[in-house]
Amino acid sequence: MDRDAMADTIRVSDEDLLARFVRGDDDALGQLASRYEGTLLGLARGLLAGRTTLAEEAVQEAWVRVIRFAPGFEGRASFKTWVYRVTINRCREIARRERRARGPRAPEPEHRDAAGVAELNGSLRAAVAALPGREREAVLLCYHAGLSQREAAGVLGIAEGTFKSRARSALKRLRRELGEDA
Amino acid sequence: MDDQRDRLEADMSGLTAPVEPTGAWRGALERTRAVESAKPRKTLNFGVMHVVAVAAVIVLFVGTMLPSLGKARRSARGITERERSADAPDASYAFADLDSDGVSATSIGGDPFDTDRYADPRVTPADSAVPDRSEEAPIVRHVVRKAAIDLEVEDVRAAFVHAQALISEERGEYVEDSNARDRGDGVLEADLVLRVHAQRVGEVLTELRTMGVVRHERSDADDVTDSVVDLEARLRTQRAVEEELLGLLADRPDADLDDIVRVRRELASVREQIERLEGRRQQLGQRVRLATVAVVLREAEADPAEEPAEGVWAWFKARIADAWSGGVRTLLGTVAWIVEIAIGGLIWWVIVLIASIAAWRAWRREHPKGLDERA
Missing domain, CATH: 1.10.10.10 (Winged helix-like DNA-binding domain superfamily/Winged helix DNA-binding domain)
Structure with a gap:
């Protein structure tokens, strides 16, 4: 990202970027992702017991939802609040799905980082x-x-x-x- | 302790620390675009929609009209039957047995019913004994009287007893037949056949008319004068023959035994004929002396539904009125049913409600409500 683009990223609000994306500017969504995707992944990882793959799935599902419902964004809450809510809900769904698949009494899987080393x-x-x-x-x-x-x-x-x-x-x-x- | 707190809080921050973005947004965008391009265009298949709509309308129409048509048919049938019963002679009048008696011609002499002049004011002059202005002996008419009356009464049992009490046993009147029955729909019906003195037919009919509403009335007169005259002539002839044979026996006491036996045999035959003719004369005399009054008693029915007037519009209005009242009745019946179920099963509803709330709360603990995603 060059200097001008970075300045633009800092200057433009989330809602304006979303509006630009709705008008067809996919880069605007990229800028929003650059603002939030890292933190959302971190939060999702925490909510999903450190399972990175599930966290990535949750965040991607959250972006799918943002993309689908962006045209109807009315600003009832800020974009940041909205995207966090969407991500937390996806994490809840995935956690529920995993619990069902694992069975209610099964222990949590061992937490490993990307390299497979126990944390x-x-x-x-x-x-x-x-x-x-x-x-x-x-x-x-x-x-x-x-x-x-x-x-x-x-x-x-x-x-x-x-x-x-x-x-x-x-x-x-x-x-x-x-x-x-x- | 402070070290532990610092380490714990630092570790907590580490649990949700940002990680390097993986470009999930790009994958999401590609997925969404792929789904949108693969999604079929939302076009309504009007052909199928039309067929479904028309079928639904037909089913609705037939479903609502068929029961109504059936009801109308039943109603029309009921009206026709009522008309038939009102217009046509009622079989229960039981005239057939009276008419089938058939009177054969025999001479009648000095029969007791000569005095039975028909006194009913409704009898035509031709039916009654009309004095002839000529020098010839007046001709006495012998008439068998029959009457039938169909009454709609409030209380069939009371009317039934009352009608039976109209006869006068001192005059030889009697109840020939009586029958009271439940028609099957809780409506009583009774019929009876009264044999009353011919002179009292008018009086009895007048009394019967006061018992209810006359739905149908009929009177009939059968002139049997010719039969009576014929019967009497034959009797006279047979009696003359009898006297002649008796004279032969008296005049010829010395005749051959065979002749005497033959005359006596002939005499016995003639006397048998005379007895038979006298029996028929007596039977005919009874029919003339006692008139037959057939009475049918029915309970007053609710006013029949107003018959639809002529014309399609009137028919349509009648159908709408029927449908409306039927619909209101059904609605009220449904409400009554719901109230019955609600009250009758109250204790169970409370139990089910408590169990449902407990189950819902347990489920909600496992499935917390998602955060509000309204953008």
Whole structure:
């Protein structure tokens, strides 16, 4: 990306880029992806217990949905909130599908990175995966680099206080869980 | 502790740390474009749509019209039957047995029903004994009277008893036949045959008319004077022969035994003839003396539905009125059925509702509602 293009990327809002994409400018979608795809993949990876392949699938499905419904975008929420919501929903669907395929009592698969090496923080992921769904999402979004706490609460459609409360509760559980392990 | 907190929070951030984009958006774009290009154009097959629509209309029309047509047919049949029963002579009047008696000609002499002049005011002069202005002896007419009346009454049982009480046993009147029955649809019907003195026919009919609405009435007179005259002439002849034979026996006491036996045999035959003729005369006299009144009693029926007037428009209006009332009845019946089911199974509905809520909440725990994706 040359200097002018980068400046353009910084200057133009998400909604304007989406509008350009709707008018037929595929590069606009590329610019949106360059803003969000990395963070969305990271979040999806966290929500899907570190399984990169599933995270990529979730994000691609999220982009499919964005592409399909972009012409009907009315700005009820910001593009960022919308794309995060879409991604989280896809992650939920995929997690549900995987749970059904694996069976309700089956253990989570071992977390490996792209090179197939077991992650060092596998115990943390396991503890996060054991959290109730709402608390798991809250605590992951709370420490997600792409969103502020206010934005994260907006994505989940709850009050900021509720969001913080859930995150705190989740963190408390994690400490207890990891402290016992230790 | 602080170290642990820092490490935990740092690890938490690491769980969702951004990763290098893989160009998923490009794959998504290609997939979407491929799907759109492969999607068939949304064109309505009007041929099929038309056929389906026409078929649906036909089914709807036939479904609604067939029961109505059947009802109309039944209604028309009912009207025809009512007309038939009102216009045609009713078989239950039981005249056939009376007419089949057949009276053969025999002479009648000094029979007791000579005084049975027909006193019914409705009898035509020709039926009654009309004094001849000439010097000849007046001709007495012998008439068998029959009447039939079809009554619609409020209470068939009461009318049935009342009609039976109209006869006067002192005068030799009697109930020849009586029958009361349930027609099968909860409607009572009764018929009876009264034998009343010929002079009282008018009086009895007048009394019957007060018991209800006359739907049909008929009276009939059968002049049997010729039969009576013939019967009497034959009787007179046979009696003359009898007297002649008796005279022969009295005048010729010394005749041959064979002759005497032959005359006595002939005399016995003549006397048998006389007895037979007298029996017939008595039977005929009874028929003339006691008139037959057939009574049919029916319960008053609800007013028949107004017959559709002539013309297609009137028929259509009648059909619409029928359809409307039928539809309202069906709707009310459905509402009543729903109320019955709702109230009758209340305890079960509560149980089902509680179980459904519990099941839904359990399902919702497993399948949390997705975030609002409205853009």
